[in-house]
Amino acid sequence: MSASTSTHRALVRRPADVENRTLVEVAEVRTPRLDAGDVLLAMAFAGVCGTDWQILRGLRDDPSPVLGHEGVGYVVEPGESGLRPGTPVTVNPTHPRDPSFLLGHNLPGMWAEYCRIPATAVRAGLIVPVPADAGQPRVAALAEPLASALYGVRVARHALRPAALVVWGDGIVGRLARELWDRELPGRRTLLVGRGADAVDPDGAELPRMLAQLPSPVVAVIATPRTGTCGALKALDRHVPGTLLVDVHGGLPSGPVRLTAGDIDIAAVRAANCGGEPWPPRIAAYTRPLGPLLLCGHRGVSGKHLREAVELLRTTAELGERVLTHEVTLAEAADLINTVLTSSARRADGRRVLKTAIRLGDRP
Template sequence: MSAAVHRALVRLPADARGRTRVAVRTVPTPRLEPGDVLLAPVTVGVCGTDWQILRGLRDDSTHVLGHEGVARVVEPGGTGLRTGSLVTVNPTHPGDPSFLLGHNLPGLWAERTRVPAAAVRAGLVLPVPDGADRPEVAALAEPLASVLYGREIALGAVRPAALVVWGDGIVGRLARDAWQRELPGLRCLLVGHGTDATEPGDPDLPALLAALPGPVAAVIATPRTGTRDALTTVERHVPGTLLVDVHAGLPAGPVPLSAGPVDVAALRAGNCGGEPAPPRVHRLDRPGGPLVLYGHRGVSGGHLLQAVHLLLAQGGEPCGDGVLTHVVDLAGAADLVNSVLDGDRRAAEGRRVLKTAIRTGGGDDG
């Protein structure tokens, strides 16, 4: 039996700017209903969506965030899962929008997390390999799975000669590396703020986009507030066949494209949690050449397991090279999150924060 209380990284009341700092608190361990599973998170990621919630850019309700990582089974609830075994959780249930782990249900930034029976029955708790030398790389599993899913959709439609990745954060860098491993020699233009990227405001960017050999694929991996501008810029300046994965979220409503106004958020939501199969893509006629547009919300269990196996087998390399920048415990996570929220940019310990892995300590006695 698990202890009656555990530690969690809890969101505090929002400040005047809508930001929610966090603190390590002792909280009651949830009681289980029949078929529920209780997990002890081992390593958990901090993702771009988490930062949006913390900054008040999203209204997700849970007081404990975290939807990426691995955990040990503490109480299997008669499900057939083995006590002490290592698992990951697919945070998106394609058939039940009420299940969004770490968004509207308490997530993995804790020593204990309950997964409800309906999610367990849907196969969202997935056994993964044990004994990895660097279990913290599992914090990259969900974004890598998302990249692999997006690449799979793209290659089912066209084989590109060049790739634009707009956004040089976690997803953008994982996407660039994953695409170049799959298509050696692929010409790639990374747009962002790193030393190896072209700045979005660079006056030469339109010419660089126009000069890419076609067909061109693009992955839009910006913060939510930059998605529309990135999409419209790429669509305006890349001639010929253009395939765009709108990986980043964006508000609902029409986006002005040369094919006419398009509700890109609705198109993006057409693929959810790995369904349907085959995935939906949307071909639009535009003056400069066809535009093939798609996106997705969440991944399938198969994509998530593919990513976990790849990361754990290779110790995160090359998938995590340069992306996993900080590894902290719960107290260190509170310090990092709060210092970033108080600062003007996403930096801690003198370097840019990309992926942070939190070692919760929850699996130590699992």
């Protein structure tokens, strides 16, 4: 591809169906015009994440016709970035001080051969150069969720050293979080809650007993879709004894949530840490009948977290190996996404779909 190409291929959302789902199709779209300071990327790989699935299922109202906020691409037009054409980069999709920039949410994202990064994001340092060998599916698809899990680990470990870990949600972030905690604090008791064969069913009769038997202090990472966050938090609050720190990684609606410590605006607690700021992190403390409750969370990551995640994925072959389940072309991505959206099981090609990497193009 070249910068003079007037159109390119992208995975575009169709109008919502009667169930409010937006299926996707490969379409030829106009290559975006650049304003002063903008950067144009030729995408190599992009990831499909849990938030993307929520948008496609109509659980979020993000308007972008082209999704995708995880990936690796090559600089085509450098704008004011100071980067050379051909430099491999990833992009931090969340601006810590400008909520109008949400790549792949309210701005066209990375499920396209070309992606425009506005000057406001360039000036904020959200374009992160990566090593030349980082333009591979595992790094592109897993760097952002791994960076998010890394940030969560750093926030939680700032407060305490847990005797036990609960990971509620056995999807992409949950499994990466479990791997990271196992690397940093090996030998600690871990309970994975989810629907997979290696997880404890969140609706199972044995879960309350298992939570009650965990040694204190306990760190719990909630990495569920936003529809499951409040239920997971309430169950942890009711059953885990002693000191409990909850990293509310999953999104949730705004407004108070009734816990044994009182009515708490969990969404506000989660949003208090954004894009790696502030440090030390904000952690809210409450008193509950079973023991101290510490609540934290975050929105977005810093460039430092992204660089650390890229390096870990490059140098640790086994990290996230089982999380990246599918690598597909644009056309194959449309088939996979639409198959999952229109079926009752999150499976494609006989396997459970966790993380998918979309192959978009070669180095320009």
